[in-house]
Amino acid sequence: MPAARKCPRGRPRDDELIARRREEILEAATRLFAADGFARTDVQAVADELGVGKGTVYRYFETKEALFLAAADQAMHRLREAVHAVVDEQADPLEQIAAAVHAYLAYFDAHPECVELLILERAAFKDRKKPTYFEHRDANVGRWHELFRGLVATGRVREAPVEEFTETISDLLYGTIFTNHFAGRREPMELQAHRILKTLFLGMLSEPERARYSRAAGRRCTS
Amino acid sequence: MPAARKCPRGRPRDDELIARRREEILEAATRLFAADGFARTDVQAVADELGVGKGTVYRYFETKEALFLAAADQAMHRLREAVHAVVDEQADPLEQIAAAVHAYLAYFDAHPECVELLILERAAFKDRKKPTYFEHRDANVGRWHELFRGLVATGRVREAPVEEFTETISDLLYGTIFTNHFAGRREPMELQAHRILKTLFLGMLSEPERARYSRAAGRRCTS
Amino acid sequence: MPAARKCPRGRPRDDELIARRREEILEAATRLFAADGFARTDVQAVADELGVGKGTVYRYFETKEALFLAAADQAMHRLREAVHAVVDEQADPLEQIAAAVHAYLAYFDAHPECVELLILERAAFKDRKKPTYFEHRDANVGRWHELFRGLVATGRVREAPVEEFTETISDLLYGTIFTNHFAGRREPMELQAHRILKTLFLGMLSEPERARYSRAAGRRCTS
Amino acid sequence: MPAARKCPRGRPRDDELIARRREEILEAATRLFAADGFARTDVQAVADELGVGKGTVYRYFETKEALFLAAADQAMHRLREAVHAVVDEQADPLEQIAAAVHAYLAYFDAHPECVELLILERAAFKDRKKPTYFEHRDANVGRWHELFRGLVATGRVREAPVEEFTETISDLLYGTIFTNHFAGRREPMELQAHRILKTLFLGMLSEPERARYSRAAGRRCTS
């Protein structure tokens, strides 16, 4: 008799154990993939890192590819959670934007491996899959569109299609984390967030030049 | 007189042919690397594409890696040339900025393979080399710093360290080409350039909100 | 108590099987290397010979080179054992020498592949390693020096530095196995051993000539 | 008749030039093959060493293999010449033997590359060719047989088939040059020659032991 195998009353939470193990594998995988790249990381190395057999890793993830994609997905999930958490603390929409920018930069500042994962995913799975990053971004963008619609309606943000704002912010942040990571930029994260927000909110031109530029742009559009 | 020792026995080398062949290899390589990734592209495939033997490719590039890096370098060189060409046609500094943004986006719009190359380089050669993109960027940035110093001095751009401007523009453009390429964004390139310039120059806020934000930002800084 | 942590999850390793497999691989490798040379022997061929996958061979030996050197080492070990076994059966030192000579020649007569291995090792690993043969020889020579010292002391062998004897024997045997193998000499092994021992023990000269030669040599030395 | 093919009076000695060039190539090849082994020596390297094109080497030797074998053959030729030269200076047969032993050892002492060539030839061309060394040896051995027949007839060497003597000497010398070269033996060449001759001529046993051994050997043979 294989016996109580964890006693009467219960045999509880094998599921929990399984979930925890899954997380552990994903974390080890993230670390190693980010450090060595997809091709140069052996599944064996992931198993070794955890002190388990290689077969065990394969019980949790069908293929090396699935393991990698799950790791990328996890990273994006956590980014989303981190951003949501601070956004929800703010009432004012502009403050929400500011909070989101801070949280976004802070997340990748604290988890540079995640930037690596974004790159690696593209390099390794170009034609097999829509990038995880954009999947997550698109799932989120509707909410920001609404927010901007409100801001335009209340006259706090200038008139323009709201997509212009979300895309610009999105691109700027995306480019920033890459540059931070690849070029090894050492600007303190807080200052960087301020700089970005200031430029996004106010632009670069001086007051007199703004007027001139607006007029010129207007002419161009109506011509 | 045996003539200026100018009768090199044997088949003479044709430098021009060599240079042309080199370019051809690089172009085929760019195409294939971009299409399939570094690891999945055989050197054999590059040779086949050109109808030459594999050994010939190796006569021109010591290793597959060298071939790849040369392709990436060529792409960046051409970007630089394309940008310089249009910038030099403009006299007004703000027009120069606008021209550069257009040219940058137009280049990657016309050569999406180059975006791929940037990604692949990072994924494959993370620790072996400073990314080609940033090497070229850094070689260029001084010129833009000066330009912005002039704009600040003449009061056309608001007071701020010029690095803030160059970095913001740089990051925004970098993020934009990636998003365009990865997420398959279909916004017409010209419109995109306008959107980006408008936001960079004017910011997002409405006039009344600008005042409020400036005041708040000022308070924060002095507190 | 979960029992002496002696329940290693998973398939248990079978050390004996591993050792046997190792031997088998070494034997196949010896055969093939000897037949075709180092360069012309594929690791795949070794695997095929055993009906296993190539990867399996690499589980046991890190590189083709390591496989080869292990094969050479095994051959020398066995030579040593074969020689020791017969030497230990003899009490008289001269008989021991005779037994060693017989065993040495018999070993290479029975295992001509081993002669090949000696050659191949030198040809392939000249600058990477002290030849296995000489490593083993040097590990053994002390014992023979002692034996000869005893023989000189008891007046059974003429006065001379004992190294002269060991080196001469060693060189003669070494040259003999090479010549046997390379030139395809067909002299029966037993006769060959007798011929060698007789010459080593008695020399080639006739009695009268010995006297003359000794005198001449003496003159030369004292002059 | 294809015309004077050699012109009127003069344009002399192309043949001589060709022969000289051939020698040069062979010398460079010997050096490089000995240093790096057959497989690791590129024909290109031989060409570079001489400052000529690779095609030129191929004009003189059909294949890399032919080049190697010619180099080995040249080495053996020179050995033969060196030995003959000193032998012919001696009148007494025993002195001739001594002179040959000296010359043989001196040759390989001065040209260690030749030892390498012997090895390499065996390793690379085992089944394609009778070793050059033995070809040359066999071409020579008849002469030594005669010499020994004379020595036996005149009672200067003990009664025995003359092959016993030539083979023993041959094997001992062969083994000696290998050991010298492989094990890096540093015994001065002159001393080594004396040691070898003394043992060959006188044997190792003391006078009393000789008698005993001879008797025992006799018993064994007649039993």
Next chain:
DNA sequence: CATGAATGAGTATTCATTCAT
């Protein structure tokens, strides 16, 4: 369930040889 032994497809690189010039 966990393990790790076994497998074999997949690939960059070298270099002897040829032959157009």
Next chain:
DNA sequence: TATGAATGAATACTCATTCAT
């Protein structure tokens, strides 16, 4: 005749995946 550009056959080694224990 000499050259060296072009060629492509040949080959060790890795590592994702499977499956017997």
